[in-house]
Every structure is written in C-alpha cells, then in structure tokens.
Amino acid sequence: MAILLKKTDRVAVQGITGKYGSFHARLCREYGTKITAGVTPGKGGGVFDETIPLFDTLKEAKEKTGCNVSLIFVPAPFAVDAIMEAVSCQMDLVICITEGIPILDMAKIKRKIVQQGIKLVGPNCPGVITPGESKAGIMPGYIHKPGKVGIVSRSGTLTYEAVWQITRLGLGQSSCVGIGGDPIHGLSLREVIEMFWEDPQTEAVLIIGEIGGGEEQEAAQWIKENPKKPVAAFVAGLTAPLGKRMGHAGAIILGQSGTVAAKLEAFREAGIKVIHSVSEIGKGVGEAIDQWNRKKMVW
Structure with a gap:
C-alpha cells in the first residue's frame, strides 16, 4: 500500500x-x-x-x-x-x-x-515517490527501494541522502514525500505523518526538518499524543546564525521557535529518536526501530 x-x-x-x-x-x-x-x-x-x-x-x-x-x-x-x-x-x-x-x-x-x-x-519540492510503483517529481529513482520506512521532508537533497542510506541498510521506503521548504505550502509534516500512521506498509517514519517555522514542533506534539510507530528525526541548520536564510524563504529563523534547538527539544520530549549528523541518518532510523521493538517486548 x-x-x-x-x-x-x-x-x-x-x-x-x-x-x-x-x-x-x-x-x-x-x-x-x-x-x-x-x-x-x-x-x-x-x-x-x-x-x-x-x-x-x-x-x-x-x-x-x-x-x-x-x-x-x-x-x-x-x-x-x-x-x-x-x-x-x-x-x-x-x-x-x-x-x-x-x-x-x-x-x-x-x-x-x-x-x-x-x-x-509543494511548491518548491522534489515531489512524491512510491518506490517500485510510481514517481512524480525530480528525485533520482534508482536510489529508492520498496520497504517499510516512510519519509517526509522539507529538504530535497537531504531526502536523497537519507533514502540512499536507508536503501543500503536494506530497510527500503514505503513512500517518500518532499513537502517543500517555502513558509506557505500544501500538506504539512503532521498531515503526511498521519497518512503514514494509517498505512500498514509503513513500519517506521523519518522526519527531515529545517530551521524556520514551527511545523516540526506541531508534528512532534501530535506524535507525542498519538504514539503508534517508531520515529526518527534530523533537522538541518544547526550552525546557521540567527536571521540567516538557507537557500529559500522557509528556512529562516524567526524567534526561538524556528531554531534547531527548539525543534530537537520538541522531538526529544515526544520520544522521537534525534539524529545529529547527516551521515548517521540511516543508522538513526535503525536504532529507532530497535528501541521501539524493545519497548514492545517490555509491554
């Protein structure tokens, strides 16, 4: 599905x-x-x-x-x-x-x-792909593999890096959705996560966020109130100075809510596995799944 x-x-x-x-x-x-x-x-x-x-x-x-x-x-x-x-x-x-x-x-x-x-x-997004079935966008199809990790991202190129790492681990992806980085766009992180919650093929979710806005906090709060599947998250822009734009209008810090620190804290409070390095995204997703499975065994 x-x-x-x-x-x-x-x-x-x-x-x-x-x-x-x-x-x-x-x-x-x-x-x-x-x-x-x-x-x-x-x-x-x-x-x-x-x-x-x-x-x-x-x-x-x-x-x-x-x-x-x-x-x-x-x-x-x-x-x-x-x-x-x-x-x-x-x-x-x-x-x-x-x-x-x-x-x-x-x-x-x-x-x-x-x-x-x-x-x-979107707009300003890489599009949507269901590996092995259909893609509508600009993402490189060959790096994707059908699997169980749902990916929702505000970034394009970081999505491709995450996909490649997850593919190499053998986990694969159920669907990948690049929602775009503009401050006003269509589907939000939370709305896509809700869809993954209802998808039986998706066993884990990866969130890729950016500085700016409050979508990550909104998604974290919803996940905290509706724990159902393991979630891992990476937020780009840790070293960006206040007021610095990162390529597009959506990635700009306006007040404390848009900082990486605020977003990561919201994820931690929601019990989401926080990933600190781009090179460890795949590893972090695997750890989130393992931690979730251990909790289920205790329950």
Whole structure:
C-alpha cells in the first residue's frame, strides 16, 4: 500500500514541453509512472515524444484521459494559475515542483485548497515517490527501494541522502514525500505523518526538518499524543546564525521557535529518536526501530 501516489494513478504534466518538464516527465515515465497527458497552452492537439497527447487545458486533459494527478513544472510567474487550474479540476493530488512562487500568492492558494480539500504537495519540492510503483517529481529513482520506512521532508537533497542510506541498510521506503521548504505550502509534516500512521506498509517514519517555522514542533506534539510507530528525526541548520536564510524563504529563523534547538527539544520530549549528523541518518532510523521493538517486548 502507498500514501498519496499509486501505480494506477494517471498523471498529467503541466508544463511538459518546457526544459525541466520534458526532462523529468521522461524520467518519471521510464520509472513506470503512467504519464497520460501533457498540458501546454497553445500546443493542444500535439503529441509529446510520440506517445503523450498534449492539451491546452488541464480540464480537457482530464476529460479525455482520466488523469487524476497533476505534476507542475510551470515557471513561477504562471505556476499560481497552474495550481488553481488543478484545484478547479478537483485533481486527487497536485504536486508543484516550481520554486519562487510569491508568499502572498501561496497564501491565497492555501485558503482555496483547504476549502476544497485538495491535497497539494509543494511548491518548491522534489515531489512524491512510491518506490517500485510510481514517481512524480525530480528525485533520482534508482536510489529508492520498496520497504517499510516512510519519509517526509522539507529538504530535497537531504531526502536523497537519507533514502540512499536507508536503501543500503536494506530497510527500503514505503513512500517518500518532499513537502517543500517555502513558509506557505500544501500538506504539512503532521498531515503526511498521519497518512503514514494509517498505512500498514509503513513500519517506521523519518522526519527531515529545517530551521524556520514551527511545523516540526506541531508534528512532534501530535506524535507525542498519538504514539503508534517508531520515529526518527534530523533537522538541518544547526550552525546557521540567527536571521540567516538557507537557500529559500522557509528556512529562516524567526524567534526561538524556528531554531534547531527548539525543534530537537520538541522531538526529544515526544520520544522521537534525534539524529545529529547527516551521515548517521540511516543508522538513526535503525536504532529507532530497535528501541521501539524493545519497548514492545517490555509491554
């Protein structure tokens, strides 16, 4: 079983004829994702790579192909309209890879998706992958292996490092979700963790957080109140000075709640295994599972 993205899902790529959209659409298709449509205004009626039909609108693509997932590679100035189009089409899942969408625009989108109950991943994220089944995003597929660890992350490249370590340990991943690092985005850490809680294939969860915001604390409190599976966590930005941005708007410390120290303390209080080094992420996940199993034996 998988969360968010399944092998049977039919994906439409908005912005498929652009440089990045075309490159990653091909990689997703090679991985096994059912790319059933491409959307580029003005190119409707054409064909991408001789097999994927092109449409002017997502609405038409959905009507003609039955696509239920939207993967967005539209440039930032037009990405808001692309997301809103996907929302109006009531797609089951919307994944926006685009970076640089203004915060005010995302605030308007956030209100809309909450009202309509749309699942949005991103923006400014690597996407979603269910190893061995389907991927919708920019992550390297070959490092993933079907398994039992669910990963939810605010970082892209750190996710890949964590995946590789977990794969080498033989644990594998059930699903990996990069929620994005912008201050306003779709699904939160807690919401994804709730999905992992209900997924029978996921036996353990890894959280990769960053400085800035309070999502890690919110997730930690929820886990503390709902202990069900072993959890390990790593937070990037320990040595970042106050007020320092780490590449994107979401990773900036505003007050004490956004510091790594505050996030790690919240994880410890929730009984979550805290990982202090990138090189020990895989090891930390294994230790979290072992500690949980020992507790179960005592119970």
